[in-house]
Amino acid sequence: MKKYFCKVVAITMSLALILAAGCGIKDEPAATTTPVTSLASEAQPTVTAEKADTYAKMAEMVAFTTGGMLPAEPKYPEGESNENNDILTWVKDNMNIDIKYEWTASDQNNAYDSKLNLLIASNEIPDFLSIGGPNAAQMLKKLIDADMIQDLTKVYEDYASPTFKGMHENSGNVALKSVTFDGKLMAIPSLSDVETAAAVMWYRQDMLDKAGLQAPKNVDDVINIVKVLNEKGITKNAVLPARADMELFSGDTATFDWLFSAYNTYPGMWIEGKDGSVVYGSIQPEVKTALAKAQEIYKAGIIPSDFALWDGNKAVELVSSNKIGIFQGAWWSTAWPIQDSMKNDATANWKATLLQSADGNYYQRGYAASKGFLVIKKGVEHPEAIMKLINVYEDCALKKNEWYNALTTNENAKYKNTGGTLFPALPGAKYLDEISRRYNAIMDVVNGKVKKEDADAETAALAANVLLEKEKPMADIANWATAVSWTEGAAAFAKVKMIQKMPAFDGTTDTLTKSKAILTDLEKQTFLKIIMGKVSIDEFDKFVEQWKKLGGETVTQEINALKKK
Amino acid sequence: MHNKLKSIHYHIMLLPAMIFLVIFTIKPLLGSVLAFKKLNPVKGIWGSEWVGLYNFKVIFDIPNIDRILYNTVFIAVMKIIAQLIIPLAFALILNEVRKLWFKRFVQTVVYLPYFLSWVILAGIFRDIFAMDGVINKISGTIFGTEPVMFLGSNLVFPFLMVGTETWKNFGFNAIIYLAALTNISPNLYEACDIDGGNRWKQLLHITMPGIKITIVLLATLSLQSVLNAGFEQILNFYNPLVYESGDILDTYIYRMGLQNNQFEMATALGLVKSAVGFILILIAQKLAGKFAGYRIF
Numbered sequence: 001m002k003k004y005f006c007k008v009v010a011i012t013m014s015l016a017l018i019l020a021a022g023c024g025i026k027d028e029p030a031a032t033t034t035p036v037t038s039l040a041s042e043a044q045p046t047v048t049a050e051k052a053d054t055y056a057k058m059a060e061m062v063a064f065t066t067g068g069m070l071p072a073e074p075k076y077p078e079g080e081s082n083e084n085n086d087i088l089t090w091v092k093d094n095m096n097i098d099i100k101y102e103w104t105a106s107d108q109n110n111a112y113d114s115k116l117n118l119l120i121a122s123n124e125i126p127d128f129l130s131i132g133g134p135n136a137a138q139m140l141k142k143l144i145d146a147d148m149i150q151d152l153t154k155v156y157e158d159y160a161s162p163t164f165k166g167m168h169e170n171s172g173n174v175a176l177k178s179v180t181f182d183g184k185l186m187a188i189p190s191l192s193d194v195e196t197a198a199a200v201m202w203y204r205q206d207m208l209d210k211a212g213l214q215a216p217k218n219v220d221d222v223i224n225i226v227k228v229l230n231e232k233g234i235t236k237n238a239v240l241p242a243r244a245d246m247e248l249f250s251g252d253t254a255t256f257d258w259l260f261s262a263y264n265t266y267p268g269m270w271i272e273g274k275d276g277s278v279v280y281g282s283i284q285p286e287v288k289t290a291l292a293k294a295q296e297i298y299k300a301g302i303i304p305s306d307f308a309l310w311d312g313n314k315a316v317e318l319v320s321s322n323k324i325g326i327f328q329g330a331w332w333s334t335a336w337p338i339q340d341s342m343k344n345d346a347t348a349n350w351k352a353t354l355l356q357s358a359d360g361n362y363y364q365r366g367y368a369a370s371k372g373f374l375v376i377k378k379g380v381e382h383p384e385a386i387m388k389l390i391n392v393y394e395d396c397a398l399k400k401n402e403w404y405n406a407l408t409t410n411e412n413a414k415y416k417n418t419g420g421t422l423f424p425a426l427p428g429a430k431y432l433d434e435i436s437r438r439y440n441a442i443m444d445v446v447n448g449k450v451k452k453e454d455a456d457a458e459t460a461a462l463a464a465n466v467l468l469e470k471e472k473p474m475a476d477i478a479n480w481a482t483a484v485s486w487t488e489g490a491a492a493f494a495k496v497k498m499i500q501k502m503p504a505f506d507g508t509t510d511t512l513t514k515s516k517a518i519l520t521d522l523e524k525q526t527f528l529k530i531i532m533g534k535v536s537i538d539e540f541d542k543f544v545e546q547w548k549k550l551g552g553e554t555v556t557q558e559i560n561a562l563k564k565k
Numbered sequence: 566m567h568n569k570l571k572s573i574h575y576h577i578m579l580l581p582a583m584i585f586l587v588i589f590t591i592k593p594l595l596g597s598v599l600a601f602k603k604l605n606p607v608k609g610i611w612g613s614e615w616v617g618l619y620n621f622k623v624i625f626d627i628p629n630i631d632r633i634l635y636n637t638v639f640i641a642v643m644k645i646i647a648q649l650i651i652p653l654a655f656a657l658i659l660n661e662v663r664k665l666w667f668k669r670f671v672q673t674v675v676y677l678p679y680f681l682s683w684v685i686l687a688g689i690f691r692d693i694f695a696m697d698g699v700i701n702k703i704s705g706t707i708f709g710t711e712p713v714m715f716l717g718s719n720l721v722f723p724f725l726m727v728g729t730e731t732w733k734n735f736g737f738n739a740i741i742y743l744a745a746l747t748n749i750s751p752n753l754y755e756a757c758d759i760d761g762g763n764r765w766k767q768l769l770h771i772t773m774p775g776i777k778i779t780i781v782l783l784a785t786l787s788l789q790s791v792l793n794a795g796f797e798q799i800l801n802f803y804n805p806l807v808y809e810s811g812d813i814l815d816t817y818i819y820r821m822g823l824q825n826n827q828f829e830m831a832t833a834l835g836l837v838k839s840a841v842g843f844i845l846i847l848i849a850q851k852l853a854g855k856f857a858g859y860r861i862f
Contacts, residue, residue: 121828123606146606244804306696306714308806517821518628524805532806550628 054161054391058096062382065126067119068104069112077414086407086414095392097385102126113139120146127380131187132372137507140179140373144186149375150383153185159384160188161391163398167191171432175370178506187373188390194500195435198354198364199257199328200492202338205349207234207325218356219262219293222326226302229325238324240297241315242307248527249365253337254315256294257365258328262355263290264363267523270505270559278504278559280552282523283544291540294531308528316340322348331435331489334481342481346474352488354496362493366500369432399456439494442466442486462486509558515551522547600833620833627817636723637813640794643727645787652735653780656742657772661764672743675736687801690729691716716802719810726811730798742779749775785849789842814838 068082076085083101092098103126105112113135119125120142131139143149156176168176168191175189201216203225208215211232216222222240229235241254248256249268260267266281273279281287297303304310318324320340329338331352338350354362374390376383396404407414431437438459444450445463452460462482468475469483508516526543529535600620602613627633655675662668678686693699694715701712715721753771762770796815803811818834 121604121606123609142606148606304696306717308804309691309695309714309716514623517817521805521808521820525808528805 054159055388057094058382058385058388061092061096061098062385063098063100064128064380064386065100065102066128066130067112067115067126068101069130070104070106087404090403091389091392095385095388097389120148123148125377128374128376128386130372130374136371136373137178137368140187140375141507143375144181148378149186150378150380151184151186152188152376152383152387153183155376155383155387156185156188159387159391161394164391164394167394167431171369174432178368178370179373187375188387189370189373191432191434192367192369192371193434194366194369194432194502195490195493195498196330196332197367198331198493198498198500199255199261200331200333200352200489201258201326201355202329202333202350202352202488203326204324205351206347210234215351215353216326216355217353218358219259222258222355223297223300223302225326226324227300235323235325239304239318240302241310241318241324241327242303243310243312243315244308244524244528248524253312253329253333254310254327258355259294259297260287260290261364262357263287263293264357264361265290266365266501267527269365269501269503271501272504278556278563280547280556282527283547283552288537288540291527291530292537295533295537298531299533305532308532320344331492332485334485334489338484339477339481342474342477350484350488352492354492354498362496362498364493364498364500366502368503368506399458435490436494438462439486439490446470505559505563507562509555509562511551511554511558515555518550519547519552519555522550597832597836599829600836602829604829620829621837624818624830624834624837632809633812633814633817636810637792637794637815640723640726640799640811640813641791643723644730644795645784645791647727647731648734648738649780649784649787651731652738653742655735656739656746657768659739660743660746660772672736672740676740677736678733679737681733683797683801686729686733687798690725691802694725714806717804717806719807722803722807722811726795726799726802730795738783741783742776745776745779746772781853785846785853788845788849791845792838792841 070082076082080086082104088099103115105115116125116129116131116139120139123146125143125148168189171191175191176185179185179187179189201222203216205215207229208225211225211228211234213225213228214221216225226235226238226240230238242256243254249260263286265284265286267287269281270278271281273284294303298305315327316337319327319337320343322341322345329352333352334350341348341350354364357363374386376386392401395401399405441450441455441459442463445452445455445459446466452463455463465479466483466487468479469487474480522543526535526539530537530539596610599610599613601615601617602610603616603619604610605613624630659668659671662671695701696712696714700715704710705712713721715725749772753775754767757767757771792814794813794815796813796819799811799813799816800819803816814834818831821830
């Protein structure tokens with residue numbers, strides 16, 4: 001008995017020891033993962049030799065790790081992958097920079113963002129990272145609070161190329177300011193194509209022709225179109241697709257942006273108020289008018305009675321099945337969902353336009369100046385190498401580098417159809433109004449004003465798409481989608497003077513973090529109830545009061561205090 | 566001693582499972598301390614500072630916490646009751662079926678929805694209960710009623726949740742009862758029949774006492790989920806219109822967490838749920854011992 005007992009105890013104890021040993025190694029995250037090469041790096045590495053040349057090859061090979069975002073089906077040539085391709089080889093040979101991908105994540109369903117969040121929480125970010133998407137500002141703040149990234153002020157000053165600096169200066173350095181905290185530049189921002197946030201109304205010209213209707217100019221026109229198309233039997237019980245799974249307003253497809261913008265209101269955004277301070281868009285008095293209109297529309301059956309239960313897919317089903325004549329999308333809607341509509345009915349003639357508000361202006365929401373930035377982990381040496389990488393990529397994006405063009409956009413380019421971000425640095429627009437500029441450039445080539453050879457490679461390629469579409473309409477649906485997204489979608493706002501309201505604040509504060517869920521719930525529920533007519537429009541005033549009480553007032557004050565700094 | 570030595574190989578066979586349990590279930594329990602800390606990623610869980618009951622306070626400071634708690638408990642309790650009664654009733658009825666092949670067939674088919682994920686089932690049910698879905702269409706044609714927005718109604722939503730989950734799970738629970746039912750000796754039934762008992766009396770005096778232990782066991786085990794009203798299911802079904810009656814603790818914390826990956830609060834909530842469940846099991850265990858003479862532990 002005793003012998004048996006001792007045996008059991010012995011086995012258990014040895015197991016416990018093994019386990020404890022295993023545990024022990026795991027539980028020292030902070031101590032062992034700091035890169036061996038670093039010392040507490042408050043001082044920037046003093047590099048004097050390469051100060052002038054922002055493109056110079058690095059003196060010795062430097063290696064960095066990063067994470068990549070891959071589309072669902074990247075089509076790399078045989079034997080190559082995102083970790084092994086000509087572009088990375090070029091960077092290695094010509095810049096002495098070796099990039100290694102620690103991991104990759106899909107670009108669907110916020111997989112990349114989720115992965116980043118996990119890595120941030122477990123303190124395992126790679127040497128440099130591209131951050132983008134709707135939560136980019138919060139992630140940046142988290143990284144700064146956790147002291148995981150380094151100050152890039154000097155790196156930018158000394159090593160950003162004139163082209164890159166010029167791009168930011170052109171936009172008043174807005175993007176740079178948005179990532180500067182306490183006077184320190186904590187990330188290298190790219191510019192976002194702000195115009196993409198515009199809500200574009202897409203409509204079926206063929207249906208309108210049959211009904212003898214004109215293109216919609218304002219909100220009432222849109223309502224009229226839906227009504228008349230139904231009355232004349234061209235559509236049966238059609239509605240304007242709407243949904244409530246995301247915000248009711250977010251510059252995407254089938255939201256209420258078209259309505260709110262037409263009333264010069266910007267719910268969901270922090271904007272500059274009449275007195276110059278930052279206020280929250282959803283509690284402004286004009287929103288009440290817009291909501292009243294939405295209530296009217298709901299009552300008239302123009303939007304589906306159960307739109308609150310709809311999600312994106314259900315909303316676009318109506319479009320792809322060609323059951324409706326008009327919906328709200330973005331300039332790129334030809335890619336989705338209109339492409340599906342065309343597959344089902346090739347005679348559908350979709351056109352796009354922006355709506356005017358009562359005072360004749362084209363008001364629209366805008367994105368924050370920068371939606372993406374690149375951060376460098378604290379303690380990583382030679383951050384200037386990354387800056388040079390960005391410089392080179394900027395030139396590649398501007399089609400200035402022949403080697404890159406040959407690999408990506410020219411005829412029969414090796415990586416023409418690969419998809420995803422081939423270059424391991426952040427992509428970005430060149431101007432905040434890049435889309436309009438590009439549209440004008442394309443049309444110049446199409447109309448013969450500028451010769452194809454004289455235009456930059458991307459413009460030339462897109463112009464070729466447009467011309468091909470003109471010659472052989474609908475020969476290739478992907479070509480149609482690209483061409484029409486420019487000739488109709490981008491044209492919609494390139495041809496008029498759009499007044500976009502940019503967010504005055506795009507980050508988070510302490511109270512906002514705690515209260516955001518409650519405030520958003522309150523807002524969404526109130527708006528839905530008002531639109532569906534479950535409560536009267538005066539509920540809006542009660543909502544404003546409650547919103548302020550539940551923390552909204554505090555958040556507003558915090559944000560304004562931050563702005564003053 | 567002889568016996569114990571002989572059975573040591575049973576202990577050894579059990580060992581891998583025990584190790585697995587310790588590594589994946591018991592050791593992570595140590596991470597529960599996260600509920601009392603403010604996570605600083607650089608310092609990791611162990612190095613982050615203690616904030617005491619701060620995270621719990623944040624949870625209970627939520628303005629409509631009483632509404633959310635009420636929803637959670639209401640839906641969970643309804644589910645517990647429904648998922649005790651319906652599988653039992655079904656097992657009893659199925660037990661009466663004579664044709665074995667039919668019995669097995671039904672048992673298997675009814676068991677299947679248990680394996681489907683809520684993502685799929687929610688999509689199906691959303692279509693069925695939609696304004697232009699089957700239910701509304703049939704009701705409109707036969708009874709001439711206006712379409713009802715089931716999924717947007719605060720009245721209907723909780724019961725819809727209970728109903729759909731019971732439909733999904735009752736096959737699985739019924740199997741346990743069916744197994745228990747086979748344990749009752751047929752001699753008892755014969756004796757009752759001879760004594761003049763009809764089917765109903767047989768049910769009351771032989772079947773029920775026979776599976777009393779199983780019922781008590783299942784009831785006790787299901788008590789620990791009183792704060793667990795089915796996060797996956799509700800997440801796939803709910804929308805802002807039914808927050809009032811359908812928002813449970815988990816979905817609210819999920820929405821809060823979306824903004825800022827609040828692992829600490831999710832951990833704190835998990836601790837609260839576990840603590841409540843644990844206390845309830847202890848109570849149920851005592852009651853079971855007292856009334857059914859059944860000791861689980």
